[in-house]
Amino acid sequence: MxxxxxxxxxxxxxxxxxxxxxxxxxxxxxxxxxxxxxxxxxxxxxxxxxxxxxxxxxxxxxxxxxxxxxxxxxxxxxxxxxxxxxxxxxxxxxxxxxxxxxxxxxxxxxxxxxxxxxxxxxxxxxxxxxxxxxCQPLKRGDMVPFARTELRLLEREATPGAIAALVDAFASDVSELANAIRQVALDTEGEVTEQVVRTYYAGRVETTAFAVVDAVVAGDVARALVTLRQAIATGADPVPIVAAFAMRYRQLAKVSGAGGSDSQAARQLGMQDWQVGNARRDLRSFTDASLCDAIEAIATADAAVKGAERSPGHSVERLVRQLAARTA
The missing domain is CATH 3.40.50.300 (P-loop containing nucleotide triphosphate hydrolases)
Known part of the structure; x- marks a missing residue:
């Protein structure tokens, strides 16, 4: 045979x-x-x-x-x-x-x-x-590699946060995800960032990952945990959730070391004025030590959800609790 x-x-x-x-x-x-x-x-x-x-x-x-x-x-x-x-x-x-x-x-x-x-x-x-x-249906964990491939085929660079936002918003339908990626790639220039995605798809990208991050940074741990548990229960992938945390906290770290006005810092960091203003507002809840600890906790969680631990969902929930405990 x-x-x-x-x-x-x-x-x-x-x-x-x-x-x-x-x-x-x-x-x-x-x-x-x-x-x-x-x-x-x-x-x-x-x-x-x-x-x-x-x-x-x-x-x-x-x-x-x-x-x-x-x-x-x-x-x-x-x-x-x-x-x-x-x-x-x-x-x-x-x-x-x-x-x-x-x-x-x-x-x-x-x-x-x-x-x-x-x-x-x-x-x-x-x-x-x-x-x-x-041509089998893609599982949730296949969506991030799919999105990366789509962007590569379109010869566009994107941040992990942008990919996480796209997947989180459109992962229920692979054709919608592909169309969303193509649209944002054709209508924008430069690196596709998470903020570009959230601005471009305002109203659609009210995503689970970033809703959890927003709640943690705002100090609303109860809302963060409820949102997270509902997401995990309905099959959300922990990897993009941790990626959203990494994107936000890296941004906080960049802004924490920048001097000058919001507009001066924005030009220095390649950000928008309002992004710097929001980050500086959020930084009031952190000390330098608590921000460093948070970034280390995110790195540990990233390894955990990518195979270092058996329960990615529990790893993300632990991260939420750790970050909440380390705000000033």
Missing amino acids: AASIPKISWEQVSPAPVVLVFGKESFLADRALQRLRALLLLEDPELEVHDVDAGQYSDGALELIASPSLFDEPRLVRVANGVKATDAFIADVLRYLAQPVDGTTLVIRHDGSTVRGKKMLDAIRQTPGAIEVV
């Missing part, structure tokens, strides 16, 4: 004789199809594209579509609805896999919600030269 074919993510997709796009996340599947078409067009602008609905397929259609044309243009055959494939389609694909047509790329989309077409899927996964693009 042939070895199983490679399983890759959407951004790794490249032309192959047969491509299986498998999984329930339609946004990632669409991304894979768009990337594959773009790559094939780069190879040959005369690419012919044909769309097939596997659920409405009639016998023999695949052979006609995939066969070389008079001028031998390359072909991309995109098959949707593989989860409802007709018996005729399954039979024709099994025949096709025995001898794929040169110059034709056959892409089959199957969301895996049923076992319909299992024999066909098994055959594709044993076909030499084929690839499988995995």
